[in-house]
Amino acid sequence: MISIEAAKAIAESFFPRGVEEIAKRIDVPITRTPLTGCDGWCVCSGTVADIVVNSDCSEARQRFTVAHELSHLLLGIEPQVVTSSTQPFKSDAGEETRVNELTGQLLLPETCLKSLITQIPVDGDALRKVARRGKVSEIMAACRIAKRATSLGLENAAVVAFEGETAKWCWSRTLEVPKPFASFLLKQAAGFRRGLYRHQQEDGQVITASILGDPASPVLFVQLLPDSIASQKTDGEAIREAADWLFGKDHHFRCSVNGCISSFKTKHAQTMSLEEAVNAFIDKHSSRWGRPHRQKLESLRGRHYLSLRLAEWFPGS
Numbered sequence: 001m002i003s004i005e006a007a008k009a010i011a012e013s014f015f016p017r018g019v020e021e022i023a024k025r026i027d028v029p030i031t032r033t034p035l036t037g038c039d040g041w042c043v044c045s046g047t048v049a050d051i052v053v054n055s056d057c058s059e060a061r062q063r064f065t066v067a068h069e070l071s072h073l074l075l076g077i078e079p080q081v082v083t084s085s086t087q088p089f090k091s092d093a094g095e096e097t098r099v100n101e102l103t104g105q106l107l108l109p110e111t112c113l114k115s116l117i118t119q120i121p122v123d124g125d126a127l128r129k130v131a132r133r134g135k136v137s138e139i140m141a142a143c144r145i146a147k148r149a150t151s152l153g154l155e156n157a158a159v160v161a162f163e164g165e166t167a168k169w170c171w172s173r174t175l176e177v178p179k180p181f182a183s184f185l186l187k188q189a190a191g192f193r194r195g196l197y198r199h200q201q202e203d204g205q206v207i208t209a210s211i212l213g214d215p216a217s218p219v220l221f222v223q224l225l226p227d228s229i230a231s232q233k234t235d236g237e238a239i240r241e242a243a244d245w246l247f248g249k250d251h252h253f254r255c256s257v258n259g260c261i262s263s264f265k266t267k268h269a270q271t272m273s274l275e276e277a278v279n280a281f282i283d284k285h286s287s288r289w290g291r292p293h294r295q296k297l298e299s300l301r302g303r304h305y306l307s308l309r310l311a312e313w314f315p316g317s
Ligand SMILES: [Zn+2]
Pocket: 068, 072, 079, 080, 096, 099
């Protein structure tokens, strides 16, 4: 068995595939097979262990199960069956809390998390990006960010999970969200599904909320921030504003540009700086659109839209 520190170092260097690498290094085979009524378990006999994972679960859920069982093994805490009620940070007492803490660290190491959170307030788009890059669920990403709130520059953050419109549990180290207020925030944030709802408080602070997860069991990510920070536009909001100006109701133009952006970034990501990427994109693609569209795309605001869209893939700006 390797030490916890060694496991964390592997998780960081092999991110987002750290968990699979740790299993390989400690010789724990992962068997994926359809299971009924549970997400997976770990079979131990002496020094030999085997992790069995329900292949019907999403990839993110399977990775959570593997990380959770590996954390049991690394910490020397007897594993148990993982079911769908085993949530990333459900505040269980005792040993399970330690297991979940390590699970989060292996899936989303702090340095990786820090490099993915580039903006405050953190909105739904940013959370989904962390989930996508880390190959974890959105709720896992939200809980991990809330857990590391202070070191990420957020003073306060909480994650509230709902069943329908009823708040079921709230996870936070720094921010208590009363359940009736959480339900109020959920209703308000529903109108901002892709962005951020801001609730101005009398003390000058602002509560922000964004919705994650599926509509039947939504999850709310909540932050408490000073007005000056909360009012800053997120990248997602800036992109939507720029897109409204550029495309208006011209759905065809929007789809055509976005299609080109997708193919462009897969072909060229990491090979050029952001400015070079914007210029190369215009050189390569703008001739396909008629003059008025082309002029708009090549204008300062059009270029601004392109640089916002490409920024994630061409960081060298
Ligand atoms: Zn456990």
